[in-house]
Amino acid sequence: MVTIATRASWGARHADGDLALSALASEVFVHHTVTTHLSPSASVADEQAQMRAIEAVGQSRFGTGISYNAVIFPSGRAYQGVSWNRRGTHTANRNSTSRSICFAGNLDTHQPTAAALSTAAAIYADGRGTWWAAGAPLRGHRDVAATACPGRYLYARLADIRSGAGTSSGQPAPPSSGQAPSRTIAQMASEVIAGEHGNGHAQRRRSLGVDAVTYERVRTEVNRRLSASASSSSTAPARTVAQMATEVIAGRHGNGHDQRRRSLGVSAAVYAQVRAEVNRRLR
Numbered sequence: 001m002v003t004i005a006t007r008a009s010w011g012a013r014h015a016d017g018d019l020a021l022s023a024l025a026s027e028v029f030v031h032h033t034v035t036t037h038l039s040p041s042a043s044v045a046d047e048q049a050q051m052r053a054i055e056a057v058g059q060s061r062f063g064t065g066i067s068y069n070a071v072i073f074p075s076g077r078a079y080q081g082v083s084w085n086r087r088g089t090h091t092a093n094r095n096s097t098s099r100s101i102c103f104a105g106n107l108d109t110h111q112p113t114a115a116a117l118s119t120a121a122a123i124y125a126d127g128r129g130t131w132w133a134a135g136a137p138l139r140g141h142r143d144v145a146a147t148a149c150p151g152r153y154l155y156a157r158l159a160d161i162r163s164g165a166g167t168s169s170g171q172p173a174p175p176s177s178g179q180a181p182s183r184t185i186a187q188m189a190s191e192v193i194a195g196e197h198g199n200g201h202a203q204r205r206r207s208l209g210v211d212a213v214t215y216e217r218v219r220t221e222v223n224r225r226l227s228a229s230a231s232s233s234s235t236a237p238a239r240t241v242a243q244m245a246t247e248v249i250a251g252r253h254g255n256g257h258d259q260r261r262r263s264l265g266v267s268a269a270v271y272a273q274v275r276a277e278v279n280r281r282l283r
Contacts, residue, residue, distance in 0.1 A: 002122035003199075004070055004078045008282050009249045010048040014055055014065035017086030019096070025132035027098040028124060029091045030158060031068060031141050032150040033057075037105030040074040040113050040207060041196060044251045047073045050104060055081070062089040068102035069131075070123055076115025076198045076207060077251065078123065084131040091141060099131055101138075101161075107151030115198055115207045117157055121164040138162050185214075189221035193263055195254040226262040241270070245277035 007016065033054050038046055050073070055066040066081040067090045073079075081102070082088035090100040101120055103112060128134045140158055141149035188208055191197055197207035205215040239247075244264055247253060253263035261271040 001126050002078060002119055003255050004080050004123070005251055006249075006282060007080050007083070009251065010051040010079050012055060012066065013052065014059045016065060017082040017088050018064040019087040021085055021087055021096065023097075024129075024136070025097060025099045026136055027094060028127070028132055028136055028138045029094070029098055029100050029141050029144075030120070030138065030150045030154065030161070031090060031100055031102040032107040032154055033068075033071070033102060033104050034106050034108075034149075034151075035104065037110050038073055038075075040076075040115065041191060042073065042075060043196070044077070044194070047075065047077060047079065047104075048250065051079050051081075054104065058089065064089050068100045070100070071102045071104050072116045072119050072123075073104045074110075074113045074116055075196055076113065076119045076203070077195075078119050084127075092145060094144065099127065103150065103154055107154035108148055109151075109153075111153045112157055113207070115203065117160055118203060118206075119198075120161045124161055125164060185217050185221050188218045189225060192218060192222050193225060193254070194252050199255060241273045241277050244274045245281065248274060248278050249281065 035054055035057065036050055038050060051066070051071060054068075054071065058067040059065055061067075067088050068081040069084055069088055069090075071079050071081050082100075084099065087095050088100060089095055090102070091098055101123055103116060103120070124138055128136070138158060138161060140155045141147055142155065188210070191208075192204055197204040201215070201219065204218075205212070208215065208218065210218070244266070247264075248260055253260040257271070257275065260274075261268065264271065264274065266274070
C-alpha cells in the first residue's frame with residue numbers, strides 16, 4: 001500500500017473540502033496543477049511548500065481549500081489534499097461522484113517520472129473498493145471538459161496507470177555502468193536515507209537513475225550509515241524530541257518504525273518519546 005503524507009504533515013491551512021461523501025466514487029480523474037514543476041530530487045520541505053501554494057490557488061478560486069484528493073510529485077512522494085471522504089473542487093459537475101489524483105507541475109511540458117507514475121498506479125489500485133468502486137474508470141480531466149488537463153505527456157500514460165505498468169514504459173533507461181552518476185555516492189545515500197527516492201530497491205534505483213553497480217555502492221553506504229547509527233543508539237540524541245518529531249512528520253526518516261529509529265540514530269526509549277509526540281500532533 002502506498003504511503004500518502006497527511007494534510008497535517010504539509011501544513012494545510014484551509015477547509016478540507018466542502019462536503020462529506022459516503023458513497024464510493026464512480027470515476028477517478030487525473031489532473032495536473034500547472035504550478036512550479038519541481039525536480040525529482042526536490043526536498044520534502046520544497047514539496048510541502050508547493051502543497052501550500054497549490055492549496056492557496058484552490059482557496060482563491062473556489063473558497064474550499066485544496067482541490068485534489070492526492071497530489072503526486074516527480075519524486076514519487078504523495079500528499080493528501082482533500083481527504084478521501086470529503087468533496088474537492090476538481091472536476092465540474094462530477095465532484096460528488098468522483099475522486100482525483102493530481103500530478104504536481106506542468107505535464108504538458110514535462111514527462112511524468114517513473115516514480116510518480118508508479119505511485120499513481122498504486123493509489124488507483126489501493127482505492128478500488130475503498131474510495132471508489134472496483135470498476136471505477138480512470139480518466140483524464142480533458143475527457144469530460146474543454147481543457148488540456150492533465151497535460152499531453154501525462155494523458156498519454158493513463159493506460160500505464162490503469163494497468164500498473166507505469167513504472168518503466170517510455171522512461172529513460174538508467175545510465176550504463178561506464179557512466180558516472182551526476183551526484184556522489186554519499187549524496188545519493190543521504191537522499192535515500194531521507195526518503196527522497198521512495199521504498200524498495202527497484203523503485204530507488206529508477207528514481208536515482210543509476211545502473212545496478214552504482215546502486216549497490218549507494219546501498220552499501222546506506223547500510224553502513226544505518227549500522228553506525230544503530231550502534232550508537234544508546235547515546236543522547238543531538239536534537240530534542242520535538243525537533244525529531246517534526247522531521248518524522250516531514251518524511252525525512254522514511255517509513256516504518258525500525259527505519260525511522262535507525263535514521264534518527266536514537267535508542268528505543270527515545271524513539272518511543274518521538275513516536276508519542278508525532279501521534280499527539282497528528283490526532
